[in-house]
Structure formats: C-alpha cells, structure tokens
Amino acid sequence: MTLRLADVLADPDLSLRLADGDPAALQQPVRWCAVTELADPRPFLSGGELVLTTGLSQTCPSAQRDFVSRVASSGVAGLGFGTGLSHARIPPETLDEARARRLPVLEIPYETPFIAVDRFVADRVLEEQYGRFADLLDEHDTLARALLSGQGLGALVTALHQIVGAPAMVLSVYGQVLATAPSRAAWPVEQILFAARHRSPAAIPVCVPVCVEDVVVAYLCCRQPRSSADVLPYAVSLVGLEMARRQAELAGQRRLAGQVLEDLVRGTIGAPEASRRLSPFGIRDEDEHALLVATVEAADLRKRLVTSPPLSGATTALLEDCLIAVLEPGQSAREAARLLEAYLARLGSDVRVGVGGWYAGMTGLRWSYYEAYEAMSRGPGVNDREQMSLSGLLLASDDVPLRDLARDLLRPLCEFDAAHAGSLVATLRAYLDADGSVAAVADRLIVHRNTVRYRVEQIERLTGRSLSRTADRVQLWLAVAAARLDG
Incomplete structure (x- = not known):
C-alpha cells in the first residue's frame, strides 16, 4: 500500500500536527524524507519527498517565502517544520507561502526527533517496496503460466x-x-x-x-x-x-514444404508421393490451388524470408531464394500477392511477386509454379501470369541447363563489350525485340543503320550463329531471355 502524507500525520508515536493545508493534499504519496537546512535544496530534490527543516537558514520573511517556493517547485509531497529550535513556532510567512503553493505543512514538535520521522517513512516505503516485489513475482508467475497453458x-x-x-x-x-x-x-x-x-x-x-x-x-x-x-x-x-x-515453427514448416515442392518442380518425385507429403499442409490433390512466387533484394535473404510472416489461408514454403505461397481454393490471388508484396517491402528493395494460375492436382501445382516464376521474372511489383509458352517453360525449368548454355553462347559478346566498351549485347537484345528490323533498332539505340548492320555482323562472327537462320535466332533469343532472368 502506498505511503501517503496522511499516514505520517496519523502515526500516534510521532505526534505531528497539520499546521496548514487542504486535507485532500494529504493523499499525496511520500517517496522519501529529505532533511535540509539549505536555503535552496532544489539540486537535491527529485519530487515526492517529505522535506524536514528547522528553518535555520530562514532568518527573515523573504528567506522563508523563498524556501517554501523552491521546495514546492520541486514537486515535494509536503513540508515538515520542526519547532522549538530555530523557531518557537512556524513563521507566518512560511504558512502564507505554503498556502499559496497548496503545499501541506506539518508541525514537528521539539520532542519528536527528525530521525524518528525519517525512520517511520523509510520503514513504510521499504515495506511497500517489498510487498510490491512479492506481488510482482506473483504477476510474473501468472503471465508465465498463461503463456505455457498452450x-x-x-x-x-x-x-x-x-x-x-x-x-x-x-x-x-x-x-x-x-x-x-x-x-x-x-x-x-x-x-x-x-x-x-x-x-x-x-x-x-x-x-x-x-x-x-x-x-x-x-x-x-x-x-x-x-x-x-x-x-x-x-x-x-x-x-x-x-x-x-x-518463427521457429514457421521456419521448419516452410523448409519441409519447400523441400516437397522443390522435388515436385524438379520432377524427382511423382504425383502420388507429392500428394502424400503435401497433405499434412492442407494441400489436397482434388482441390484447385494457385501459387505465388516472390523474392526481394535483402541481406541474409533466406533467413529473412524464412521468418517473414505467414499468409492467412496459404501454405508458405522456401525454395532457393524465393518465397512460395500455395493459395487455398477461393482465396483472392491478387489480394494475397499485394499483401505479400507489402510484407517483403519491409525486408528490402526490388520486390517481385509472380501470380500463377489455378489448377488441380500435383501437375497443376507444378504448372502454376512455372507460370508464377516466369511472371516474377518480368520485373518488380506484382505480375500476373501470361499464357505459358514452350520457351517460358524452358526458362523456368531447372531441369534444362539453359542458363549455363546462355552464358556460354553470350560470353564472346560480353567479353567484347567489356574490352571495348561496346554494345553488342544491347544491340542483340534490341534486334530480337524488334523482330530483326534494322531501322527500329537504329531508332531505339540512336545510331546509324549501318552501325546496326556492322554490329550484327560482329555478333554473328563472334557467336558463330546467323541471325537470318530461324534455329540460330531461337537459340540467341533464349540466351538473351535467360540472361535477363539472371539480371
């Protein structure tokens, strides 16, 4: 129970008297006692004290008023004035200023030493603190039991x-x-x-x-x-x-689900085995599901992804450096994708989210993954699926070492550009995007048409491929597309 000024006044052994003050002010809590004869004790007060003084330094009315004003401004609980020593009674100026400051004043008779008041306050405050400490231990126990209740x-x-x-x-x-x-x-x-x-x-x-x-x-x-x-x-x-x-539980679930999805996507397990291993996550073979594939540029990416928050109504998994979300039937894919984008935006920059289509069965999951992965590769933000092409499937699949083949095919162009500050790779990309139109490439790159023709000849010579042959052009297009996926 908090010690209040009224409790100090009510103790019969101290024989204190309320010299002045509103009875309501006696409900002020007393934090400690401070005995002082300084004219200005403010540097040693922090608020809530019962200040005890005999008025030794208060030899004139102005000093008496100043003293009361200073202690009142420090937020003390009250003033205890000892009579019979420096002053036979409490000076009227002290009482007037205390009344103006709404500061209670207790008269301490000559027979009551300050140490008795100080000991009473100290014992009660320590008793209160001990009781609060015991209560705090009980409250800690209550909270711990609540958390451990399951x-x-x-x-x-x-x-x-x-x-x-x-x-x-x-x-x-x-x-x-x-x-x-x-x-x-x-x-x-x-x-x-x-x-x-x-x-x-x-x-x-x-x-x-x-x-x-x-x-x-x-x-x-x-x-x-x-x-x-x-x-x-x-x-x-x-x-x-x-x-x-x-977080630890979610991370474990994501790693397990991610391993199954990875095996399914890579084709290392069949549909029956994938269905059996995904059923504990609520993914049933007969339901239609859509996949989201997302990534973000961030330090400690896998650690950050594995502990990012769950999506309500979705099974989330970690596959390489991507967060996969398998949506439940009827869930809004677009809304879930926006929510996932907002989540990942807190982890880093260049958030990419791809949205796959709704399909039933384990083969449908795999197809939705390829659609979502291809959509994610198109750039930052939320990208909806497009009709999956054979080239898109090749680019999304890790079963085909397309990226390695692309790097080998484009290496001569990259090395030439690095050595001569050239633009052969950019020219090849523009040429393929423009369906072989020299004029369109020249306008896009702001160069002369003859410059484009010369660069095309260099590309053909360095790669050993002819851009006039359909088979060679397909190879170069796939190589450029794979290079775009790798950034």
Missing part, C-alpha cells in the same frame, strides 16, 4: 489485461492484431504503426517494441495501466519468446 498470446494478453486493469494488445509489425484483451477493444492500428515506425508520439500511452534477434517483430500495446505497470517489461520478454517460437 493458449499462446491470447492467454498471455488476457492475463496482462487483468493485472494492469487496462486493454492490452500484441500487434505485428505488419499490422496484424495477434492478440487483444478484451476482445471487443478497438485499436487505431495504422496510427500505432505510424507512431512506432517514425518514433512520434503514440496514439496510446504504452507501445513497446518486441524484438527477436535484435529485429522488431511486434509491439506490445496497452492503454493507460491502472496498476502494476512495472510488469510490462516482463510481459514484453514473454511475447518475444512466443514470437521466436512461432
């Missing part, structure tokens, strides 16, 4: 709400309300996220970041706590443990 963040936040007497919430950095208590509580999610990200004043009194491996993953939010606010740091640590557990 009900996760929901039980933890409910227990925290009951302890602090105010609504509480765990909010992910992506704006998902992971748990809230009471359930009917409304939260200004966008305002909270904006304030947290820009370190501006929050829309609610308490918004504490929760970190896992020094990365902020969520915020513990609480409206004005009515009690036990010092339990919040422990609650934050428990939320961090639960978030780390969730």
Whole structure:
C-alpha cells in the first residue's frame, strides 16, 4: 500500500500536527524524507519527498517565502517544520507561502526527533517496496503460466489485461492484431504503426517494441495501466519468446514444404508421393490451388524470408531464394500477392511477386509454379501470369541447363563489350525485340543503320550463329531471355 502524507500525520508515536493545508493534499504519496537546512535544496530534490527543516537558514520573511517556493517547485509531497529550535513556532510567512503553493505543512514538535520521522517513512516505503516485489513475482508467475497453458498470446494478453486493469494488445509489425484483451477493444492500428515506425508520439500511452534477434517483430500495446505497470517489461520478454517460437515453427514448416515442392518442380518425385507429403499442409490433390512466387533484394535473404510472416489461408514454403505461397481454393490471388508484396517491402528493395494460375492436382501445382516464376521474372511489383509458352517453360525449368548454355553462347559478346566498351549485347537484345528490323533498332539505340548492320555482323562472327537462320535466332533469343532472368 502506498505511503501517503496522511499516514505520517496519523502515526500516534510521532505526534505531528497539520499546521496548514487542504486535507485532500494529504493523499499525496511520500517517496522519501529529505532533511535540509539549505536555503535552496532544489539540486537535491527529485519530487515526492517529505522535506524536514528547522528553518535555520530562514532568518527573515523573504528567506522563508523563498524556501517554501523552491521546495514546492520541486514537486515535494509536503513540508515538515520542526519547532522549538530555530523557531518557537512556524513563521507566518512560511504558512502564507505554503498556502499559496497548496503545499501541506506539518508541525514537528521539539520532542519528536527528525530521525524518528525519517525512520517511520523509510520503514513504510521499504515495506511497500517489498510487498510490491512479492506481488510482482506473483504477476510474473501468472503471465508465465498463461503463456505455457498452450493458449499462446491470447492467454498471455488476457492475463496482462487483468493485472494492469487496462486493454492490452500484441500487434505485428505488419499490422496484424495477434492478440487483444478484451476482445471487443478497438485499436487505431495504422496510427500505432505510424507512431512506432517514425518514433512520434503514440496514439496510446504504452507501445513497446518486441524484438527477436535484435529485429522488431511486434509491439506490445496497452492503454493507460491502472496498476502494476512495472510488469510490462516482463510481459514484453514473454511475447518475444512466443514470437521466436512461432518463427521457429514457421521456419521448419516452410523448409519441409519447400523441400516437397522443390522435388515436385524438379520432377524427382511423382504425383502420388507429392500428394502424400503435401497433405499434412492442407494441400489436397482434388482441390484447385494457385501459387505465388516472390523474392526481394535483402541481406541474409533466406533467413529473412524464412521468418517473414505467414499468409492467412496459404501454405508458405522456401525454395532457393524465393518465397512460395500455395493459395487455398477461393482465396483472392491478387489480394494475397499485394499483401505479400507489402510484407517483403519491409525486408528490402526490388520486390517481385509472380501470380500463377489455378489448377488441380500435383501437375497443376507444378504448372502454376512455372507460370508464377516466369511472371516474377518480368520485373518488380506484382505480375500476373501470361499464357505459358514452350520457351517460358524452358526458362523456368531447372531441369534444362539453359542458363549455363546462355552464358556460354553470350560470353564472346560480353567479353567484347567489356574490352571495348561496346554494345553488342544491347544491340542483340534490341534486334530480337524488334523482330530483326534494322531501322527500329537504329531508332531505339540512336545510331546509324549501318552501325546496326556492322554490329550484327560482329555478333554473328563472334557467336558463330546467323541471325537470318530461324534455329540460330531461337537459340540467341533464349540466351538473351535467360540472361535477363539472371539480371
């Protein structure tokens, strides 16, 4: 129980008397005692003290008024004035200034030593702190038991709400309300996220970041706590443990699902085996599914992808440096792709998301993956699938070493460009895009047509391929397309 000025006044052994002050002011909490005879004790006061003085330095009315003004400005709980030593009674100027400052004044009789008042306050404050420490241990135990009950963040936040007497919430950095208590509580999610990200004043009194491996993953939010606010740091640590557990579980699931999908895409397992291994993830052979394939430029890419948040209603997996999402039947692929894009934008730059079509069966999953992968390769942002061509399938498949063949075919051109600051690769790309129109290439590259013809001759000589032959042109087109995929 908090020690208040009224408790000090009421102790019969101290024999104190209220010399002046509003009775309501006696409810001020007393944090400690400060004995002083300085004319200006402000450097040694921090607020909440009961200041004890005999007025030794207060020898004139102005000094008495100044002393009261100074201690009152420090936010002290009250003034205890010892009589019978420097002053037979409390000076009227002291009482007048205290009344003007709404500062309670207690008269301490000559028979009551200051050390008795100091000991009384110290014993009660220490008793209060010990009691609060015991209560805090009980509250820590309550929160830990709630988390270990198997009900996760929901039980933890409910227990925290009951302890602090105010609504509480765990909010992910992506704006998902992971748990809230009471359930009917409304939260200004966008305002909270904006304030947290820009370190501006929050829309609610308490918004504490929760970190896992020094990365902020969520915020513990609480409206004005009515009690036990010092339990919040422990609650934050428990939320961090639960978030780390969730990340580890999600990472394991993504690696397992990713291995099955990789085997399916590579053709190393058949449809029956893939169906059996994907069924624990809710992917059934008879349902239609669509795939999203996404990537982002970021440091520690695989680590960041494996711990990025789950998509509601989708099975997510990690395949090489891409995050794969297998959407459930009826889910909006476009909406899920936009959400995934927003998630990954927090991890780095150049976010690419490809959207595949809806197909049934394991073969359908594989086809949707190829469509999504080809769409992703077209550039940043969300790209919808296009009708899958044979060339697109070749480019998307790792079963065909197309990228290696492309590098070998284009190496002479790349080496020439590097040695002579040339533009043979750019010219070849423009020539193929323009369907062999020399005039269109010249306009695009802003060069003379004869320059384009000369470069085409160089390309044919260095590669050993003729751009007038269909078979050679197809090879060069595939090589350029594969090079674009590799950036």
